[in-house]
Amino acid sequence: MSALAEINKQDGAPELRRRASLLYLILVIAFLGLVTRLVFLQIIYGERYTFLSENNRIRIKRVPGTRGMMFDRNGQLLVDSRPSFDLIFVPEDTDDPESTLRLLARYLKRDEKELLKTYEDGKSRAAFDEMVLGRDVDWSSVVAVETHQLELPGVTLRTRPRRNYADGAMAAHVLGYLGEINQKQLNILKEQGYVLGDEIGQYGLERRWEELLRGQSGGQQVEVDALGRRVRVLHEVTDVPGYTVRLTIDRQMQEAAYEALKGKEGTIVALDVHSGAILALASTPAFDPNVFARGIKSEEWGALVKDQLRPLSNRATQGQFPPGSTFKIIMAIAGLEEGVIQPESFIQDPGFFPFGNRSFRDWKKGGHGAVNLHRAIVESCDVYFYQLGPKLGIDRIAKWARAFGLGEKSGIALDDERSGLIPDTEWKRKRYRQPWFPGETVSVAIGQGYVTVTPLQLANMMAALASGGKLYRPYLVRKVESVDGATVREYGPELIRTIELKADTLSRVRNALADVVHGPGGTGGAARSPLIKVAGKTGTAQVIEMKGTYLKSEQLSYFNRDHAWFVAYAPVENPQVAIAVLVEHGGHGGDAAAPMAKKVFEKFAEQQKPAADKQQVSANGETRAN
């Protein structure tokens, strides 16, 4: 050994040997340091820590930040939070959880089995985690628990802000709802401080604006006694309320839209023509988001999801329907702009249009007789547009439809918006590996066949027409404010594109649309109002194709009945608001949809009046000051 060591000493690494000797010293110091720390923790303060470890003496009581409020454009409250009490149980704090729960059930006059079942179901949670026995419990329960506190170890109350939707289901699809955070979301959002049991926006604006609405949760690090009661607060973090969100929605118009739709399945969208701000967006059947706020029961959720009428679907952005005759507006514009139509020349409508070996029939038995463009729009003559279709060709039709935002997502800040579909030859080749057949253009010309749109897209199309070709991105949030009222973010109009339109095209189409409502033989007469002059177009979208026979809506089974459309803007001379109304299976647009649009327009006009007076006054005031 010593001989070998000699050799090593000569051949090895002398510098390293020297340095390694120093390292022994460092090693000893480092380990002495660690052991010293352990002596402190385990021996000197061991008893204190043992005490703290018993019964998990140091606990976290979290308080989620109060969510931000939402107001309409005039400062009317749409959503806020109110205080509420949750009933909490920590089984580890009582010797006999089951008898405690039995006693609790007696005091609360609640079903004993139900409480015990909640307890059994929650057993797999981590030790000392709070178990929620009841959310938003009533006042008598709060009093009962407070008075019998000493007999109910482990049972406590915690205050929680609870979401309150002032108008219930009225704007459910815009505002959205909250739900308990799910595992998938938790995995992604853990770093942002979410924990199991937190509420998070799951739908609508509540979801899209979660980050700003949420606020910051606070809480206390507390030391508790053996029964789980607070002994002292060790640390406290105050919660920070979320931002206030001010919407573009007009609560009065929203209410008018919702009331008009009540009892039907459908949707109404109203837009500010000059900005794309959404004034009303109602979809029925709706749901009451307050049900989610107090913790939806699984039966209730199941019923909502299974409902054939799909109350959770926002028909304005997620419903894709054939536009029916409302598409004739696009056809007329395309025809005029491409120079395919001689607007003043008449064609004969015998009630059908032969094309190839097929015959396309007009909705009016016997036809409209001699019609020019104006009459064709006013009376919604199908044959006029049938013959226009092949003259334009599908690709030119698609070009103009897309210019107005059809077939593309509008980009509104709501989740899962659909794009609808504007077909053309390339789409047909890709989708079906088939050429486009001219006969298909004939169907598209009256908004049937492959073409589908969302109601929001049609409302925006009308807004663009009313503003002379300016297509804006529809938006819902105007302003975000901190609690003290300081502006955090502000949103205004965002122009998607300006559609170049000839003055002649605009005036012809606008005149015709005004006559749809106000002219003789117009299909939209039901939207005529003494308060405001409306221009619009009716539409009836076929759900099933009918060959040859003319059946009344009532003769068809409900789900096969036509959808009713009415798209419009007002006032005619100085357009402010554009509206799209869709009533599913409502039959004729003129009968079912036009009166609803009228109600919303009238609500707008009623509100403008006092505002207009006020403007007058202030304008006068300025003049005087000058």
Added chain:
Amino acid sequence: MQIDRRLISHFDWTLFFLTLAFVAAGITTIYSANYDLAAGHAGGLPGRQLTWFGLGLIAMFIAISFDYHYIDRLAYPFYGAMLLLLVLVMVVGHSGGGSQRWINLGFFRLQPSEPAKLAIVLVMAKYFQTDEPARGYYLRDLGMSFLLVAPLVVLTLIQPDLGTAIILGIVFISMILMGGLRMRSFAYLVGAGLAFLPIAWHFLKQYQRNRILTFLDPDRDPLGAGYHVIQSQIAIGSGGLFGKGYMHGTQNRLDFLPAQHTDFIFAVFSEEWGFIGCAVLLLLYFTMIAYCLGLVQRAKDRFGALLVFGMIAIVFWHVAINVAMVAGVMPVVGVPLPMVSYGGSALASMMFAIGVIMNVSMRRYIF
């Protein structure tokens, strides 16, 4: 492959049994940390760790089987492979706990940043194996070594894996100091590092900043990281002198940390085995490290000495940082306790590293 009989007789049983002791302590504690009272079992993790131990044994014997001088030739290819894997992790990596660290290999997941720690040692040992200049190395002599290490550190920081990046950096510094960097040059390096800190701060993720700030000021986040640190201290402290007994820890049941069987396993161990158990465990680490420092002094050449030093430096820094962190005297950074924490890539890599040390140890008698 021919096996020299002398090698078998010089097999390093000391290191081998120490390794076995750590792995045994690890798997039993992982079992306890994951034991579910309601379900009556500990899930699949202890078994998986045992499988990795098997793979680790293979890695260890591979590391022994060839003369360590071949590492001179293997260092760069190994380094290149690690670099490639770390890039791959960015592209196809599997995310967990907010960072992207793993490559899914079907039956198990590989965490390339663990073997990457070894790559630094191999490359640096190769770099410094020639006799050092009489007056030591200047910083300019080390340019190439910085270029080798920087990409590994950057890639782990991106994942983000602050703990591994710190280990990589600290092992690198240990190697250049041991390799012969002049003290004055080292002082310059430290100065430059301090100047760089504000920039590094800028690149940290918010939660990493929070951890550091929470350490400096525990009142900052009493409901989050601050609570975890307190619960970890309660766990250690409540172990007292003799501990609460195996499988009788209570803090463990609180799920106070998502990492109780990985980075915070020392807290679980301490609660159950008390000060006596901790002292024994630390003594075993001390023995292993001191024993290897002896090997550094007795290695037959500079290359071997540097290899041993680098590998044992990895062990030392892991133990020091991990225990200090769990005991609440250092910020929380994700550094496992070598051979004890749950984590297959770390265990196999560590056993490979021990294998390299044994290799040098066995061949110090052979010429």
